[in-house]
Amino acid sequence: MRETDVLIVGGSAAGLTAAITARRHYPYVSITLVRRESQAVVPCGIPYLFGTLGSCDKNLMSDELLERNRVDLLVDEVTAINGTGKTATTADGELIRWRKLVLATGSRPIVPPIAGVDLPGVYTVQKDVGYLNRLLEAVAQAQDVVVIGGGLIGLELADELRKRGRRVTVVEILCRCLELVYDDDLTERAEQELARLGINVRTGARVTAIEGDGKVKAVRLDTGEQLRADLVVLSVGAQPNVALAESAGLCLVDGGIWVDRYLRTSNPDVFAAGDCAAKTSYLTGMPAATRLASTATAEARVAGANLFQLRREFPGVVGVYSTKIGDLAMGLAGLGERAASAVGLSYVVGTAEAPDRHPASMPGAKLLKVKLVFTRHSGQLIGGQAYGGDSVGELINLIAVMVQRRMTAEDIATFQMGTHPALTASPVTYQLSNAAEMALVVLQG
């Protein structure tokens, strides 16, 4: 029998961050992290294995952070939890006694019920080195790849496969790729970039069957079109891993583990963070199906700090989605126009565009466009979107903090920023200031 003050189940973004945070806040407790994988992959880096990086060993999470924070690592699988007796049982037959438990069991890819989905040559995107290595081999032998699902992972994967010279087609059931993430102005721009890159896209198309004879040969669409395919990758979303939570009798909601504002489950000594935990929107209070490593770590920073004393609240998910397709970086923080409409909010939009360097003749300058969304009733920022060059990565975080601090259009129009020819727009054309000013014209009009 092992004993540990804190037991963390899962070693990806949420589990690792919960462990580090627990150590910072509770220097003297023992912490054990159990994960199934002998080596943990960097989850967001997975698409990049198939082009830019080329192999799994370039995308591993180092265990050095665990060692440095005195976290005991156990490579094993927790198979059952006793929430009242405060024990866990593992596949290797270990019995672990814990005082506080963190479930960071993540999610697994959804496999849609399509005929032929179990044919050899059909893969999902899994956070498992062995599986990813097999997929890498399959990619090496493929010429025609069909990616089913035009969300963030699907498009990033398609772009990487293109970089390795594969002929790639993305099939998306909705009217536009990325439609669940971004507003139409961004999805249109993304589809332009996909076309420029030579990636085939079929939107508004449902896959009726994956066809083959002992191995995948083609993907059949409801339009009747048959897409040639040596390899099919399914990327249609993920569902929380809640089997352990269920076995422990914890409450579930929306398919995830129910948690309170302190990230405690229905058993107050058991916490949950990351993809396995149910989520609520920071902005609307409604259920949110956000599955992002960044959200997982934000939750883990709350859960880890609260283990022995409630110190932090998680106010709900803001949701910050950034990506890069070809040369185009894009991001959203908070609610877009579509999401605001869907919940019945009346809103005002301000947009601004300008080169992301100044003067525009600076080498590498790209057009950077920003859209800010404010509620009409409060004038507060509820979301923003941007596309342009790589500066979008931190610019969208700047918008995210403005959302979280409930800044108004007036606050943003007058905020003091810094600018530099090689790094940003000019101070006269700085997009955030001007987008806020444009919204003010409407709000005050």
Next chain:
Amino acid sequence: MRETDVLIVGGSAAGLTAAITARRHYPYVSITLVRRESQAVVPCGIPYLFGTLGSCDKNLMSDELLERNRVDLLVDEVTAINGTGKTATTADGELIRWRKLVLATGSRPIVPPIAGVDLPGVYTVQKDVGYLNRLLEAVAQAQDVVVIGGGLIGLELADELRKRGRRVTVVEILCRCLELVYDDDLTERAEQELARLGINVRTGARVTAIEGDGKVKAVRLDTGEQLRADLVVLSVGAQPNVALAESAGLCLVDGGIWVDRYLRTSNPDVFAAGDCAAKTSYLTGMPAATRLASTATAEARVAGANLFQLRREFPGVVGVYSTKIGDLAMGLAGLGERAASAVGLSYVVGTAEAPDRHPASMPGAKLLKVKLVFTRHSGQLIGGQAYGGDSVGELINLIAVMVQRRMTAEDIATFQMGTHPALTASPVTYQLSNAAEMALVVLQG
């Protein structure tokens, strides 16, 4: 006699932004902008003329923004102002009657009283196309250039001259280059980069004479060293242009035009913005000698909105300084450790470093280091510094907004950001979250 509702004197960052802002807030007034230069240069772009851009015509501010905002442009020089009669006189003999006046007369380079400073071949950095073209010609014929002053402009200029193959030496009177801007961790890193680039640096060195015979030949230091020079550029700071304000009997303070929180001068119908206006620190309330185009536009957005009705307050200067030397981007927002100490504040620091992409094997990944400074008494952020790749440009603005929203270490540790392999650090190692956590360990300890 001309008549205009709004007269703006000066066409650089402050004047242009005041004009645009006035138009947004007052759609029906007439606005006239008077500037001396037939073509206005982008002020921050000036160092880049001498390397990356190569000529002045690539660094001009377009007058399209003036046209689109129905601002009448008059290329002329205002030579006198009558603040009670509300008129202005120009060099071409125009008499202009105004209702509201904005002084955006900027600053001019300080010329230190050094022997030989008036020799041919000694230049300053001026926002004037004709002068800059002459300096470009002088650069074309020079081999050995000495830049006197190792501040932001001096170093950017030195780096650009190096790109054109010039042998460059920077002479700085303080112990380190950039000492008035950044803390030692950044100035040290900057000097490493200067050394790597092959730029000679003499710090702690005073120029005793500029030597030559009808033309500059050398620069003599107080150490006795003689630096060979075909060309000398003085970059030792700027002083406000206040002659017009003085002629109109406006109050001055610290060498600049005194303004209230609404950016009104001592004559309530006369506003001032930009380098010509005296400034106060947002964080300390003390006089601030900030001369930045970004600050100028922030002031102009307040002044322009307040012309006919007080609508905005300027809370004091935050000061956001970003730059790039070689491959190294750097930034500061608010107070550094040195500035905090100088005003007697007790503070706590949190630092974090990690690659700016993830995994670290992503191409182009650079180490990004962040330092956050919090007051001990309030736990609020009063400043931050960063160096790394180009993402520092917007990251420092993210820190700037955190300063302006008076966020605590706890707020920052739990703020929700987005991350992406090609654009940011990993969510586990995200520098702002971790620097705040490190500060909390001290604050709570």
